[in-house]
Amino acid sequence: MSNLLEANSVSKSFGTFKALNEVSIAVPKGSIFGLLGPNGAGKTTLIRIINQITMPDTGNVTLDGESLQPEHIKDIGYLPEERGLYKSMKVGEQALYLAQLKGMSKSEAKSRLKYWFDKLDIGDWWNKKIQELSKGQAQKIQFIVTVLHRPKLLIFDEPFSGFDPINANLIKDEILQLRDEGATVIFSTHRMESVEELCDHIALIHRSNKILDGELTDIKRQFKTNTFEVGLQTDNIEEVANAIKSKYEVLPATFKNLNDDVKMNIKLNEQDTSNDLLSFLTSKAEVHHFVEVIPSVNDIFIQTIKNNN
């Protein structure tokens, strides 16, 4: 799988403040790439460089193997975090105008807009002004405007803010569908559960430096602690617990279960496999629950940031 977008050692300073320090990322074609980081880490600066809003001091960015040029504007759709529309302009007029700025012809823009308005069931908004719409409704227009010109690369900065759960789901499904149709998505958010759900690659930026990146499953494998969550049923709890503790490192665990089980997280010894642990447990008590603990993106995020402070 080749990369659609590559940023190579991109640096950018504002006065004495270094916003990005030698950051490189590679976004594979057809992936959903999560760009994560605490507030003020430099994500927006990187996104603005990709959009040619600001120029990098050093380093370069390539799209489809070519270094960024003004013509690439029509290949990128960008939904900024700080977004808005002309309040007193009519929805249809405005969408047409913004589409034409991206190089679409008027008639093409019109038919594409009609398709999207029908798809999101907002056809009757054409002649309304933005200020008559609610925030979530305006966000829908904003989303349509972003994806209308069928860009190869879509950049969403906090796309779900302002949406109710139903509309957030709707937009999520649209993003997935766009990905399936061949678009590549860069996705920046602080909502870790949507990263978990959508992204297949992530990069973590902290204090202007990239500190982690790769395929999400690889990263999870890298962060796993060989810990298993177990639920046991036994008559003499203490005896069993002591037996386990003498052999393994044990941590308390909480999870929901139908039975009144003994719940614990057990860390595997280095030479052991999960089967060894399981057979040890079955010899002591009845095993009701046995699951490997997979680190969440949330855990990975917090842990990585803490380690780098």
Added chain:
Amino acid sequence: MIALIGVVAYLTQINSSKERTIAVLDESGQLETVFENTEYTTYEIFKGISIETAKQQIKEEGQYGLLYIKQPTDSISVTGDIVFYSEETPSLTVITSLENKLEKKLQDITLERQGVDLEMIRASQINIDIAQESFSGKTTSKIDNVLKLAFGGIAGYLLFMFIIIYGNMIMRSVIEEKTSRIIEVIISSVKPIQLMMGKIIGTSLAGITQFVIWIVLGTIMLSMISAIFGIDLMKVQPEQQELVQQAMQSPDFESKVQLAVTAFQNLPIFNLIIAFIFFFIGGYLLYSSLYAAIGAAVDNETDTQQFMMPILMPLILAVYVGIFTVVEDPHGTVSTVFSFIPFTSPVVMLMRIPFGVPIWQQLLSLGLLIGTFMFTVWFAAKIYRVGILMYGKKPSYKELYKWLKY
């Protein structure tokens, strides 16, 4: 706005076209001949009644007022005190016109009493018009100067107004794009400098269209109003009308008209038009790019005050320098220097040009203006590029300077 002009004109018309009767009680018996009836004012001469009776009568008849000329208290004066009685405060024009009439007559009477022959005085009154001629043989006159001032003044003032109105419009539209947060969406499609120049050019074209529409509509509306309401808008107030008529009857009026026509022909019209176009565009671009930069630097209109001052100062200075020094001496040091400084040159130079400015001066000034506006556009674009993505606190001048280096 045009309707408003019509309404004001109509109201003035009603206000002044009221016919009035002024009663005169002249105890001196010398001044009756002064009062000749005019279109709007009728004089009624009272004789042989006391002032009390006269006042009573005026009040009952509801006339405009009573002019009471008292008997002279000594042998030297022609009259005693002169009083005007009326229900309401009389209009200033009425009083002035009465004063003028009486003064003239009284002067004549006094002179005659001293044994002066009035005919001799009239004959000795000489009007001098110094004929002015340039070395290249063009004859000019005082009217020339007035006309030149008028043309230059209008051109300069028009530019001044245009910059203030449409500069502000640009600034507000930049702020609007910032506050509605659409700016980042837009500049992911076009370059900031394209957006800024597009805004400046677009607004100025809209402005020119608006100006043209105002002028065309205004002319149409005015002629329609006068046709419908039968008001002759050209008609001035009656008292002023009399003055105009007097002027027209004076013997040298025709020669003056002649002079005015030649004066108009003497104006460097072609030069004026070309210079107007170039200095207008140059001056407008210079200032509007600064307005755009201010709009980009702040978040809301209240914060613009601090940055508006340095822009408005040279502009206002230009108008004052234009009005005072160019009138005094269009080729004096001050007006010449100010017509080269790029921030004042568009206004001052436009005011100077009708008086004939050497072509090299015009070109040099224009060159400086173009150079400066290229610099301000560059400068504004820098501020704009950074400013439109900055939210939060109002930047200081020091921070603006830092932005230039981003």
